[in-house]
Amino acid sequence: MITETKGYMSVSFLISQAKNIQIVIDENAAEIEALDQNIGDGDHIFNVQRGLKLVVELENDIKNLPLQKSLNMIAMKVLSGIGGSSGALFGTFFMSMAKTPDLDRNIDFNKACEMVIKGINAMKERGKADVGEKTMMDVLIPVSEKLNELKSSNVDMKEGLSEIIKIAEDRMLSTKDMLATKGRASFLGERAKGHIDPGARSSQLIIDTICKSLINK
Amino acid sequence: MITETKGYMSVSFLISQAKNIQIVIDENAAEIEALDQNIGDGDHIFNVQRGLKLVVELENDIKNLPLQKSLNMIAMKVLSGIGGSSGALFGTFFMSMAKTPDLDRNIDFNKACEMVIKGINAMKERGKADVGEKTMMDVLIPVSEKLNELKSSNVDMKEGLSEIIKIAEDRMLSTKDMLATKGRASFLGERAKGHIDPGARSSQLIIDTICKSLINK
Amino acid sequence: MKKFINNVDDFLKESLSGFGKAHSDIIKVNFEPNFISRKTKTKEGKVSLISGGGSGHEPMHGGFVGHGMLDAACPGFVFSAPTPDQMQAAAEHVDSGAGVLFIVKNYSGDIMNFQMGAEMYSGKNDSIITNDDVAVEDSTFTTGRRGVAATVLVEKIVGSLAENGGSLEECKKLGEKVNKNSGTMGVAFSSCTVPAAGKPTFDIGNDEMEFGVGIHGEPGRKREKIQPSKKIVNNMLEAILDDLKLQKNEKTLLFINGMGGTPLTELYLVYDDACEILKSKGIEITRSLVGNYCTSLEMQGASVTLLKCDEEILKNWDAPVHTAAMRWGM
Amino acid sequence: MKKFINNVDDFLKESLSGFGKAHSDIIKVNFEPNFISRKTKTKEGKVSLISGGGSGHEPMHGGFVGHGMLDAACPGFVFSAPTPDQMQAAAEHVDSGAGVLFIVKNYSGDIMNFQMGAEMYSGKNDSIITNDDVAVEDSTFTTGRRGVAATVLVEKIVGSLAENGGSLEECKKLGEKVNKNSGTMGVAFSSCTVPAAGKPTFDIGNDEMEFGVGIHGEPGRKREKIQPSKKIVNNMLEAILDDLKLQKNEKTLLFINGMGGTPLTELYLVYDDACEILKSKGIEITRSLVGNYCTSLEMQGASVTLLKCDEEILKNWDAPVHTAAMRWGM
Numbered sequence A, B: 001m002i003t004e005t006k007g008y009m010s011v012s013f014l015i016s017q018a019k020n021i022q023i024v025i026d027e028n029a030a031e032i033e034a035l036d037q038n039i040g041d042g043d044h045i046f047n048v049q050r051g052l053k054l055v056v057e058l059e060n061d062i063k064n065l066p067l068q069k070s071l072n073m074i075a076m077k078v079l080s081g082i083g084g085s086s087g088a089l090f091g092t093f094f095m096s097m098a099k100t101p102d103l104d105r106n107i108d109f110n111k112a113c114e115m116v117i118k119g120i121n122a123m124k125e126r127g128k129a130d131v132g133e134k135t136m137m138d139v140l141i142p143v144s145e146k147l148n149e150l151k152s153s154n155v156d157m158k159e160g161l162s163e164i165i166k167i168a169e170d171r172m173l174s175t176k177d178m179l180a181t182k183g184r185a186s187f188l189g190e191r192a193k194g195h196i197d198p199g200a201r202s203s204q205l206i207i208d209t210i211c212k213s214l215i216n217k
Numbered sequence C, D: 001m002k003k004f005i006n007n008v009d010d011f012l013k014e015s016l017s018g019f020g021k022a023h024s025d026i027i028k029v030n031f032e033p034n035f036i037s038r039k040t041k042t043k044e045g046k047v048s049l050i051s052g053g054g055s056g057h058e059p060m061h062g063g064f065v066g067h068g069m070l071d072a073a074c075p076g077f078v079f080s081a082p083t084p085d086q087m088q089a090a091a092e093h094v095d096s097g098a099g100v101l102f103i104v105k106n107y108s109g110d111i112m113n114f115q116m117g118a119e120m121y122s123g124k125n126d127s128i129i130t131n132d133d134v135a136v137e138d139s140t141f142t143t144g145r146r147g148v149a150a151t152v153l154v155e156k157i158v159g160s161l162a163e164n165g166g167s168l169e170e171c172k173k174l175g176e177k178v179n180k181n182s183g184t185m186g187v188a189f190s191s192c193t194v195p196a197a198g199k200p201t202f203d204i205g206n207d208e209m210e211f212g213v214g215i216h217g218e219p220g221r222k223r224e225k226i227q228p229s230k231k232i233v234n235n236m237l238e239a240i241l242d243d244l245k246l247q248k249n250e251k252t253l254l255f256i257n258g259m260g261g262t263p264l265t266e267l268y269l270v271y272d273d274a275c276e277i278l279k280s281k282g283i284e285i286t287r288s289l290v291g292n293y294c295t296s297l298e299m300q301g302a303s304v305t306l307l308k309c310d311e312e313i314l315k316n317w318d319a320p321v322h323t324a325a326m327r328w329g330m
């Protein structure tokens, strides 16, 4: 069991991660845009960018609030400011995280894992997509499973995070040759093959960014 | 005075001229189209081609009819089959020619001139355009004036026709630098300058074709 | 060229045929010569209104045949004025004895063909010429200004007067007033493609617009770099206001017309911009119309029309109308 | 990108603002969260209908708010499903106590956001999902088929039933019948350009079309060479008839819907072709609708929708409607 502590999921942690992610997403914007133009409607990148901007702009409003309140405000911002599939899903993620019990205590790594797992489960329920349907869940569900494993194991955290980076990347790439059964790409049948799912790519980049920043801390 | 005779304005003469003109217009179609795209609405070439096709198709219906009747039928065809400025003007031309008295006699060159002059006068009245307004009248009015001169002179017909060819060409070219005051090009103000008028070009080609065929007869 | 088309020669005929079938409750399409008439006969004593022009401006004019608007419309080939026999046949078909008023847009081809049609028609008739396009200079020695989107307003407003028993003279007078009270300015972002030509009428750069374009893709006042909507709309309105010389607090009808290829969202945005600009100038908008009414095939662009309104105009604008493209009050 | 636009972020807001001003006699535009409601309150006992979706399909859905059709519409950003707070606010605003029926097009984003909106709304409510697009295979294990143009028909027909006192259950049942009785197939000749993207969603060759395209420029069944209209329409109808399994002499409503950039003349030509083909197959067309109703920004193309009609459907189709984009009988 990993016991290392302090600041995971603090409001300032969340905001600083959002800022990091903004940079990475902007760097990869053209690619993400093209992915959703290939097998979707082309708005995914704008949805993600809008969402990140809204979260970052919340900084002053939430920086002195308790975590639960902050998460709820982030959830409402994301939910009401993005729209589309990703708005509903990412909004659900934060809403559900905010419902984790005992958020007024210090959030250690395990607690943080628990929150993320809870969030991803809620997304799974909301979108009714499982692994293998060519969505962001192809990345998120295995990541969630790995987090679950990590939180009750003795693996070194940095090692664990490296494994997660790898899983996210593999699973993102695995969407390329899938037929889609959920989301817009499902309308394409065979023609969706050969294209990575945009949501899988943006989710993978988000995970990659967070993990790397934790590893390098 | 020119006395040479026979067959001017006979129905077969008209049809064979129309066929000659079709060839020449088709050869210059791209240019005429571009002219009306530059300073008009781009349909002039199609209007002229449609009109010629309709006249040529009349051949069997009119070949055994008296001239006046044939001219009236041509007029109605042109008038009801073309549309636009050129349909009204060319239709007026034939309608008015058909009104020349004594069409049941042999039509000599002078009579033919008289008919054409009458037709052009009627066009002038219909369109209210005079020389210098950047329309087909810039070609037709001077040609009509020359015909009027020829018909009461002793000039050799072929020489006269060569002069007409020259006049038509000069006047067609002269429309290039004019400001337009009639027709669609008039809406352009200064921007019409530098472009030859499409109707002037098609009229000049028609005159050129007829004159050359008469010269080479 | 990408169009729903079977062959160029049958384009108009097939489109008219579909129009006739789709709106058989309101109109009838007559062929050879082509004209669209109301399904029901003009009632006795009612002046008949006939308009027409080259096709490619749909729903104008066929879409405006019906109660409270036109009695007949004569469609020419795409962008070519209709022929005199169409106008003659339409007039003979619809005239109930009270006479015919021809509504003609100011283009040489339309004027000449309508004139000849009127000469060929033996019944009582008169004409009004619309020439609302302020992009072009007005003059009695030249062809003058083009008739564009305000023609729709003339047809609606005079249509109501005719429906309510106005005489030929009264209808003509009202039509001329509406025309005189109107100014229109258009811009195009892209060209249109005439089916017979098979390629765009004009080339235009990726960042250019044609300011003052006509409804046939004719060049306008100038070729310019594209600008924010508010800037474009402001320039259009200035040209119109310059022309109409509107007083403060004057009541107007604001008409945002799409050229065919511009989405409604953009037309409403233009409307919003125009409202703000007019408000800042103290001009009151009492009526409005937003949509594709006087188009130029698939051209992207829009025109703005302002109509200075008095009580007579407002009353007739508000009156019921029931056509394929404009319907209210019934 | 050539659009009437001031800046990408304000596009929707400004367009909605113009829409609100232009139709203040029928609707009211509410901001933050954005929704369009009727000008007048829903009468007591009347079920409220709320639809919505990404913007870019205008006049759908805002243009269908008004008597005999929707009570409210929730517009998302261009091609992005609206957010739950919009649906919640709209429901709270319009519900008169008889409950709310959400009409949702079958896209993951719309489904999820409407679901969340419905969960957040405390009043009685239910939903129907439209999925008429036969270009896509149906399945309960996947997202299934897309909801496209037939949504317009559902909104009109259920709108009439709600106006006339139908219960929430009855409205849902009728909506599901209309959806099940409908099939749509679309083709695109050109792409659309999402304002935020600033460039076309897809590239397409000068002689190509996308057969089975979605209303967001999503790829369809296949990329093909362009063909004569009759051929295209025939292929579209075959796909629909295959799906609907219509019997001979069955009564249908034929809906030719423009994608936004295709002129009316072409839509009527498509209508004519479709009439002929259906006639030859013994299928009766008893109602029709031709125009731009469910668009895809400035995309050139069209969809064909067939709706199998029974008495209940016809009665409710014919009933009066008074919205910005659809109006008859009043």
Ligand SMILES: Nc1ncnc2c1ncn2[C@@H]1O[C@H](COP(=O)(O)OP(=O)(O)O)[C@@H](O)[C@H]1O
Residues within 6 Å of the ligand: A036, A040, A041, A042, A043, A044, A045, A047, A048, A083, A084, A085, A086, A087, A089, A126, A127, A128, A129, A134, A135, A136, A137, A182, A183, A184, A197, A198, A199, A200, D079, D080, D081, D107, D108, D109, D110
């Ligand atoms: N039902 C679903 N469950 C999980 N993820 C989904 C679902 N539907 C779509 N997605 C994800 O959402 C992404 C698209 O997001 P976005 O473009 O923002 O929304 P939209 O599809 O509504 O345009 C897809 O690439 C996919 O990863």
Ligand SMILES: Nc1ncnc2c1ncn2[C@@H]1O[C@H](COP(=O)(O)OP(=O)(O)O)[C@@H](O)[C@H]1O
Residues within 6 Å of the ligand: B036, B040, B041, B042, B043, B044, B045, B047, B048, B083, B084, B085, B086, B087, B089, B126, B127, B128, B129, B134, B135, B136, B137, B182, B183, B184, B197, B198, B199, B200, C079, C080, C081, C107, C108, C109, C110
């Ligand atoms: N009032 C007029 N008088 C004489 N010729 C005219 C007049 N108006 C236009 N034209 C001629 O008609 C030509 C255009 O013909 P066309 O393209 O067939 O008709 P439209 O201008 O109606 O599209 C012009 O180039 C000009 O020569």
Ligand SMILES: [Mg+2]
Residues within 6 Å of the ligand: A036, A040, A041, A042, A043, A044, A084
């Ligand atoms: Mg998307």
Ligand SMILES: [Mg+2]
Residues within 6 Å of the ligand: B036, B040, B041, B042, B043, B044, B084, B184
């Ligand atoms: Mg022309």
Ligand SMILES: [Mg+2]
Residues within 6 Å of the ligand: B041, B043, B044, B084, B085, C054, C079, C080, C081, C109
């Ligand atoms: Mg023309």
Ligand SMILES: [Mg+2]
Residues within 6 Å of the ligand: A041, A043, A044, A084, A085, D054, D079, D080, D081, D109
């Ligand atoms: Mg989307």
